[in-house]
Amino acid sequence: MERNIPQFLIAAPASGSGKTTVSRGLMALFVKKGLKVQPFKCGPDYIDTKYHTAVCGRPSINLDTFMASGGHVSELYARYSSDADVSVVEGMMGMFDGYDRDRGSSAEVAQLLGIPVVLVVDAKSAAYSMAPLLSGFINFRPEIRIAGVIFNRVGSPRHYEMLREVCEDLKVTCLGYLPKQTELIQESRYLGLDFSLSRGTDALDLLTGLLEKNIDWQLLLQRTTLPLPEAQEMRQDTAIKTGKLRISVARNQDSFSFLYEEHLDILRRLGTVSFFNPEHNRPISQKTDLLYLPGGYPERHSVALHSARKAVDSIHKYIEAGGKVLAECGGMIYLSRGIVHDAFTCTRQFDGLTELTGVFPFCISNNKRFRKLTLGYRRFDYNGQHLRGHEFHYTTFMEGEENMKCIPPSIAQVYDAKGQTVTTPVFRYKNVIASYTHLYWGEIDVMALF
Template sequence: MNKKAQFLIAAPSSGSGKTTITQGLLRYLKNSGLNVQPFKCGPDYLDTKHHAWAAGNVSINLDTFMSSKTHVKDIYNKYSDRAAISVVEGVMGLFDGAKKMEGSSAQIAELLDIPIILVVNAKATAYSVAPLLFGFKNFYPGIKIAGVIFNFVGSESHYQFLKDACEDVGVSPLGYVPKNEKLHLPSRHLGLQVSDVSQYDSIIEEIAKHIAKTVDIDKLIEITTIPFKESQIKSVNTKGKLKISVARDEAFNFTYHENLAALENLGVVTFFSPLKDKQLPPTDLLYFAGGYPELYLEELSSNKSMKNSVKEFCSNGGRTLAECGGMMYLCDSIIDSDSNEFPMVGFLHQKTSMENMKLRLGYRKVHIDEAIFYGHEFHYSHIKNPLKNLAIGEIYSARDKKMDTYLFRKNNTIASYIHFYWGEKNIMDLLF
C-alpha cells in the first residue's frame, strides 16, 4: 500500500487562525514543488477558492451532512490519488457539528482515517494548554491528534511553556507562529474577498514564509505520512446531451466543484456572465449560483438585454435553478443597504433587500413529497412580501426545526436562498 502525507488541520474553536495557517502551508508546500490537494470540511464555498489560489489545485468540499459518507470517502480518494500530499481544513471547532459531532471535522478525520494537526490560539495562555490538549487528545478515541501548531505566540520563551505542555500530554509540538499584525487575510463579506487576487497572492506568500521560520514542516510531513487507500471509483464515459448554462462572474460564483462536475456528466456546460454578456447561450438547463449581486447592482440592472433573455427563458418554461444571489437576480428588484432600489429580471414578482441586514446561517433539509434534498443557507438579505403561493415543500434545520425559508417553483424555475449539494446525484431527478 502506498504512503503519503495526509492530515486535517483543526482547532479547538473558530478564531484560532486555522484558515490563515492552512493557506500558508498550502502555498509553502506548492512552492516546495509538491503536488498538494486541498479539501474543506463543511459547506464553505469561499475557503475552497482560496485553497485553489494557494495550492494551485481545485479544492473539494467534504460534507457528511449534505452527502453520504461513502461519497465523502470516494471523492477524497479520487482527488488525493493524483497528489503527493492531501491537506484538509476543518470547520469551526474540531468537534462542532450540525448535531453534536455529526458533520464535524472530527467525524471526517475518523471517516478518512487521517491524523489531525491542531492549531491552538496561545495568545493568553502558557502551560495551561496542557489540560486542553489532554482533553482533545483523549475525548474521542476514534481520532488521532498527531501534532500541535501554536498561533499568536509572543516569543521563543513563551513557546517553551507550550512545548512542555505538549511533551507532558504526549502530543508532538510542531512549532509556533509569532504574532504579526501585517499578515491578515483580506476581510470577509460572506467570506474571504475574491476581488483582489494579486493582493491576496502577495499576502499568502508572506504568510508561507512567516510560518516556515518557526514551524517544523518536515516533521509535520513525517508524522502524517500514512498508508493511502487508492481510489476504487471507476470512470464512467456516459455523458448526457443537455446544453447547460452556468452563470459565473464576479456577481455569481458560489459553487461546489462536485456540483459542476455532476452537471458536466449531463451534457455540455457553458459559462456566461450576467454582468457582461448580452444574452443567454443556447440552453436546456440554466443554473444561477449565489454570489455577490449586491456589490454589482448597477451593472446587473443596466444589462437589460441579459435580463430580458433570462426572463424570456424562465417564462417559456426553461428549466432553471437559482440559489440565493441567483434567486435575488430573478426577482423584481434588489434594494441595497441604503434603500436604493435596482430593477432586476422581474420573473419572480417579489423584492429582496439588504436593508437591516441579519445573518441567516445553517444546514437545511428540504422535504418535497417523499424526497429529501440537502443544502445550506448563508445570507444577510431578506425577501419583502415573499410569494408564499409559489412555495413548495417543507424546510427544516439540521435539528429538525421547521424553518421559514421558502423554496419557490414557478413554471420550471426552482428558486430559494438554499445552496443545494447534488454532487452524488442527478439534479434532474432531484428538482425537475
C-alpha cells in the same frame, strides 16, 4: 496499486485560532517545495475554498457529512486525492463543533477518512494552562490521532519554550509555532474572511517564510504519511450516460461565485458546460437544456445586472418558453423583481428599486441598517428526492403588505439539521426551481428535480 502520501486535517479548539492562516500557509509552503497539494474544506464554505484553489492551483473540494453520506465523502476524498503528493483538509469551527454535538464536525470527518489531525492552538496570553486544554483534545476521542500541535500567536522564543514543555509532558509532538504578526491578522468581511492583504504576494510570502522557519514541516509530512484509499468508480445513471445536455452556468468573481467544483464535474458528465457572466450585456443561448444560477453577492452588483438587458431579456424569454432553471440564493435574487437597498418596507410604488429579471414578483431587501445573517443547514423533500443543502445570506424578502402578497407559496416544507421547521420557501414557476437554499447535488439526479 497502494500509494502512501502525507494527508492530514487541520483543526483547532475554536474558531479564530488560526487554522485558516496555517492551512493556507502550509499549502503554499508545500507548493513552493514542488509538491502537488490537493486542498479540501470541511463544511459548506465557498470562500476558503477559493483561496485554497488560488494557492494550490487545484480546485478545493468540500467534505460535508450533513449534506452527503459518509461513503460519498470518502469517495470524494479518494478521487480528488488520487494524483496528489499531499492532501490537506482545513477543518471548520472548533474541532468537535457540529450541527448536532459533534455530528458533522471536523473530528467526524477525520475519523471517517482515517487521517490524523494537526491541532492549531491560539497560545496568546497562556503557557502551562495549555496542558489541560490539549489533554482534553488528545483524550476526548482517543481513536482520532493528533499528529502534532502548532501554536499560533506566540509572543517570544521563551513563550514557545514553555509551550514546547507542555507538549513534552503530554507526549504529543510539537510541530512549531507562528509568532504574533500584525500583517497576518485577518479582518471580517461581508461573508467569510477578508484576504485582501494576501491577494498579493507579500503577506503570503511572509506567512510561508514564517512557517518554513518555525514549523518542522518535514516532520509533519513524515508523521502524516499513510496509505491513500483507492477511488471508487462513479455511480452512473441514465442521465449521466447520455452526456448530451447543453448547460449554461452563470459565473463571475462575485455576484455568481458560490460554486462547488464537484457540481461542475457532475454537469460536465451530463453534457457540455458553458459559462456566462450575467453582468455582461450578452444573451444566453435559447438552446440551453439547463440554466444554473448559483449563489454569490448579486445585491452588490444590482446596477450592473440591471443594465445588462440582453442577458436579462434572454433569461426571461428562456424561462417563459419552459427552460429548466436551478436558482440558488443569489440566483433566486437575480430572478426576483429587484433589490431595494435603502428602504426596509416596500411601498406600493416600490421606491428605490433596482429592477432585475422579474420572473418572481417579489422584491428583496438589502438594507444594511437592519441586516441580519440567516445561516444553517437545510433539508426538504421534492419530486421524490431527499434534498440537503445550506443557507446563509444577509438579504431578506422585503417587508410590507404590498411585497408579501407577491411571494408565492412554497412547494416544500424546509427543515433545519435537527428537524425543526424553518420558514425558508422553495419556489416553482414553470421549470424554474428557486430558493435561498444552496442545494448539494452530489448524490441526487439534478435533472429529476424538474
